[in-house]
Amino acid sequence: MYSTDLRTEAEKRALRDPALDSVDFLERFQARIDAGDVIEAKDPMPHGYRKTLVRQMSQHAHSEIIGMQPEGNWITRAPTLKRKLILIAKIQDEAGHGLYLYSGAETLGTSRAEMINDLLTGKAKYSTIFNYPAPTWADIGMVGWLVDGAAIVNQIPLCRCSYGPYARAMVRVCKEESFHQRQGYEIVTQLARGTPEQKALAQESLNRVWWPSLMMFGPSDKDSMHSSQNVKWKIKRFSNDELRQRFIDQTVPQAEKIGLTIPDPDLKWNEERGSYDHGEMDWSEFWSVIKDGGQCGRDRMAVRRAAVDNGRWVREAAQAYEKKKAARAVRKSRSAS
Ligand code: BYC
Secondary structure, eight states, X not given: OOOOOOOOHHHHHHHXXXXXXXXXHHHHHHHHHHTTOOBOTTSOOOHHHHHHHHHHHXXXXXXXXXXXXXXXXXXXXXXXXXXXXXXXXXXXXXXXXXXXXXXXXXXXXXXXXXXXXXXXXXXXXXXXGGGSOOOSHHHHHHIIIIIIHHHHHHHTGGGGOSBHHHHHHHHHHHHHHHHHHHHXXXXXXXXXXXXXXXXXXXXXXXXXXXXXXXXGGOSOGGGOSSHHHHHHTTSXXXXXXXXXXXXHHHHHHHHHHTTOOOSOTTOXXXXXXXXXXXXXXXXXXXXXXXHOOHHHHHHHHHHHHHHHHHTHHHHHHHHHHHHHHHHHHHHHHHHHO
């Protein structure tokens, strides 16, 4: 088993205690949150709090793992040995983030096997950004600059999330993501300042990746079903639109600096707000990619499913070995007594 959930049966039963949904308990829990308390794995918590954290953290873990695929496809085609080495190291980091987050989510009492099963059966989501193909080398730069860049903006506030294991995991993840973002920007900068063909490659990729990267922040605030409760519980610290705006404000000057054009004709600095006004996103595309990842989504899931199937014998062998070891320990202690 992967599970790091070390609860006893009695502790597991306690997780389902109906008293955790009583008005009295909800009020006391909210008071702890309002006072800035950090909630730890063994603390009593409302079912809704536990459920929404498992949902968000497992979705986050799945995104890290699925997100390895578009980059993984480029390992053999990276233009130089140095780029290949950097890319391999980055992808390993993403794997680490995924495993770290699965472990964090397991502290809430859901096993990794259950979370992976939810992904494979389509019950759990992963970020829509990974249902877009990465057909050019410039896309690998964009994944670092924009996708990791958006992830950082989203995840830095999560370092202050009320759930301790998630908040602590995010500190390390954000440090690594910040390196990823810089290596992506460096790839794009080199292309943008290279030959006219290289610059065109970077611009063409930016044109495709810009809007999907804005979609990483989720639906607009008026359509976000989890935001208000999750802000109240201090899982989220800012709304989807606030974080999206923050990302736009920080990214537009970076594009200008290297002579690339953000593909949004309505983008304009708003002196009064001290922020960029921007065009409306194509929300029908957002919802349709969430509902159906298309061919790219099917390919990503087929790779994941094959990885789970191909690794089964390793997990079974490890379990058989653990069983044998435990039986041997029992025999040894019996013969000693
Ligand atoms: N894609 O009520 P809302 C990375 C779903 S990867 C898919 O606003 P919430 C990297 C949402 O789940 C890092 N689904 O939800 C890896 C909900 O559906 P369910 C990825 C989306 O949770 C490799 C419904 O829409 N980062 O860094 O309050 C290489 C309504 O939304 C999306 C994270 O996962 C989407 N874009 O807010 C490079 C960060 N947006 O669950 C880089 C952690 C929304 O009820 N996650 N949905 O079925 C979050 O911060 C939040 O979950 C979200 C959404 C901001 C994404």
